[in-house]
Amino acid sequence: xxxxxxxxxxxxxxxxxxxxxxxxxxxxxxxxxxxxxxxxxxxxxxxxx
Amino acid sequence: xxxxxxxxxxxxxxxxxxxxxxxxxxxxxxxxxxxxxxxxxxxxxxxxxxxxxxxxxxxxxxxxxxxxxxxxxxxxxxxxxxxxxxxxxxxxxxxxxxxxxxxxxxxxxxxxxxxxxxxxxxxxxxxxxxxxxxxxxxxxxxxxxxxxxxxxxxxxxxxxxxxxxxxxxxxxxxxxxxxxxxxxxxxxxxxxxxxxxxxxxxxxxxxxxxxxxxxxxxxxxxxxxxxxxxxxxx
Amino acid sequence: xxxxxxxxxxxxxxxxxxxxxxxxxxxxxxxxxxxxxxxxxxxxxxxxxxxxxxxxxxxxxxxxxxxxxxxxxxxxxxxxxxxxxxxxxxxxxxxxxxxxxxxxxxxxxxxxxxxxxxxxxxxxxxxxxxxxxxxxxxxxxxxxxxxxxxxxxxxxxxxxxxxxxxxxxxxxxxxxxxxxxxxxxxxxxxxxxxxxxxxxxxxxxxxxxxxxxxxxxxxxxxxxxx
Numbered sequence: 001x002x003x004x005x006x007x008x009x010x011x012x013x014x015x016x017x018x019x020x021x022x023x024x025x026x027x028x029x030x031x032x033x034x035x036x037x038x039x040x041x042x043x044x045x046x047x048x049x
Numbered sequence: 050x051x052x053x054x055x056x057x058x059x060x061x062x063x064x065x066x067x068x069x070x071x072x073x074x075x076x077x078x079x080x081x082x083x084x085x086x087x088x089x090x091x092x093x094x095x096x097x098x099x100x101x102x103x104x105x106x107x108x109x110x111x112x113x114x115x116x117x118x119x120x121x122x123x124x125x126x127x128x129x130x131x132x133x134x135x136x137x138x139x140x141x142x143x144x145x146x147x148x149x150x151x152x153x154x155x156x157x158x159x160x161x162x163x164x165x166x167x168x169x170x171x172x173x174x175x176x177x178x179x180x181x182x183x184x185x186x187x188x189x190x191x192x193x194x195x196x197x198x199x200x201x202x203x204x205x206x207x208x209x210x211x212x213x214x215x216x217x218x219x220x221x222x223x224x225x226x227x228x229x230x231x232x233x234x235x236x237x238x239x240x241x242x243x244x245x246x247x248x249x250x251x252x253x254x255x256x257x258x259x260x261x262x263x264x265x266x267x268x269x270x271x272x273x274x275x276x277x278x279x280x281x282x283x
Numbered sequence: 284x285x286x287x288x289x290x291x292x293x294x295x296x297x298x299x300x301x302x303x304x305x306x307x308x309x310x311x312x313x314x315x316x317x318x319x320x321x322x323x324x325x326x327x328x329x330x331x332x333x334x335x336x337x338x339x340x341x342x343x344x345x346x347x348x349x350x351x352x353x354x355x356x357x358x359x360x361x362x363x364x365x366x367x368x369x370x371x372x373x374x375x376x377x378x379x380x381x382x383x384x385x386x387x388x389x390x391x392x393x394x395x396x397x398x399x400x401x402x403x404x405x406x407x408x409x410x411x412x413x414x415x416x417x418x419x420x421x422x423x424x425x426x427x428x429x430x431x432x433x434x435x436x437x438x439x440x441x442x443x444x445x446x447x448x449x450x451x452x453x454x455x456x457x458x459x460x461x462x463x464x465x466x467x468x469x470x471x472x473x474x475x476x477x478x479x480x481x482x483x484x485x486x487x488x489x490x491x492x493x494x495x496x497x498x499x500x501x502x503x504x505x506x507x508x509x
Contacts, residue, residue, distance in 0.1 A: 003088055003154045006153060007089055007090055007093060010146075010147045010151070011096070013146050013147065014143055014147060017146075018143075022258070025262060026261075029261065029268065036272050036275070039279075040275070119502065174456035175456045178452045178453045181452060182443070182449060182453065185444060185449060194508065195439050198435070198505060201502065203457065206457050206460070209491050212460070212487055213460035214460075217467070
């Protein structure tokens with residue numbers, strides 16, 4: 001029963017990796033969305049000129 | 050695969066995945082009895098096997114999408130192949146890390162050059178090379194074509210690698226889930242149940258991540274398209 | 284069919300003519316393979332370990348390493364002077380270009396290996412002569428596997444920026460079955476086993492060769508496309 005540490009380590013790694021990946025995906029999606037908005041806005045402005 | 054792209058479906062898939070994972074965690078840590086010989090460490094298997102399944106499934110999707118890309122030459126398939134390869138490598142890494150963590154208390158060593166461990170490691174190397182090829186090449190049709198060729202070549206190697214390392218040596222516990230005696234014959238019914246729930250949860254997670262990754266790539270494409278339009282209109 | 288063979292032969296002849304004149308590929312491959320063997324001799328003390336145990340592995344490591352150098356070089360030479368562009372402008376089929384390159388790579392690697400084998404025999408004090416026939420077959424199908432996949436991947440890698448590093452990174456994991464099989468068969472041969480005892484390995488590597496020549500025929504059009 002002293003193997004709980006191994007189970008814990010495995011869990012930490014699995015969840016850590018998955019959450020890190022999800023976090024990275026979320027962050028890059030957010031930046032891209034912002035970029036897209038900014039780009040659309042600047043396009044809109046230059047079209048109105 | 051198209052289903053989770055539109056925003057209406059996403060919350061449904063998200064909640065389904067969350068519910069499946071809650072059920073899986075409950076089953077793994079409270080419902081399933083502790084294995085008699087291996088003890089509590091055996092519970093790692095409920096993450097290890099689904100990760101292996103997802104990695105393999107993801108690489109199969111890469112293969113399929115690569116063929117479809119070379120056939121149809123549509124950017125869509127390239128995106129799918131790329132997203133699937135990335136997720137496959139993620140889960141393959143999970144397999145390669147959870148395996149040794151299980152092996153240390155059970156076998157006494159972190160790593161043995163057993164057939165399945167070796168082939169998983171080679172598989173990981175092949176798809177890391179695939180992702181590196183994508184990083185080192187400029188976006189465009191050339192990258193998509195080259196990656197597709199590597200995606201096909203890599204997957205076709207899997208059976209050959211399997212046999213070569215199998216004849217080389219094997220110590221891995223025989224798969225208990227699918228054996229000659231029938232489905233799940235070597236395991237207690239509650240263990241099969243927990244494993245199946247965990248498999249479902251991981252499969253749902255795969256599709257959820259795929260949807261997200263595909264969206265990001267499409268956003269990038271959209272930005273590139275707008276930038277180019279902007280450039281040429283002035 | 285006849286015309287196709289002529290095209291392939293012309294391509295092979297072109298490569299051989301260049302090589303006979305410059306001897307660039309052969310010299311670099313041979314010296315590199317000899318160096319690999321030398322380094323392994325220093326790392327494995329031959330007075331302690333049995334040469335028959337480590338020899339086959341070292342031999343194939345030398346073949347695969349210097350093979351990758353040759354494969355890399357052979358497509359780079361085409362790239363340098365825009366020769367590949369010229370080849371693609373000719374009415375020759377893309378698969379003819381592939382087969383031409385495959386055969387010339389095979390010839391270069393085989394020549395390198397014929398020169399490395401005596402060196403291996405002397406350095407490791409291993410007598411290969413009685414088993415030369417079966418050994419030649421084993422080396423041939425192994426080298427064919429290296430070249431079948433290597434030619435496809437080097438045609439692809441030659442267009443990349445990081446081509447020197449991408450070819451080995453792509454090639455080596457995929458070549459693992461060929462390396463395991465060839466090393467196994469070579470050590471079985473050195474142990475005096477007949478060729479019939481390794482029929483499964485022979486079949487596996489033959490499968491590898493056939494699969495990858497087939498895949499290359501089907502996908503080379505997508506790689507050599509401008």
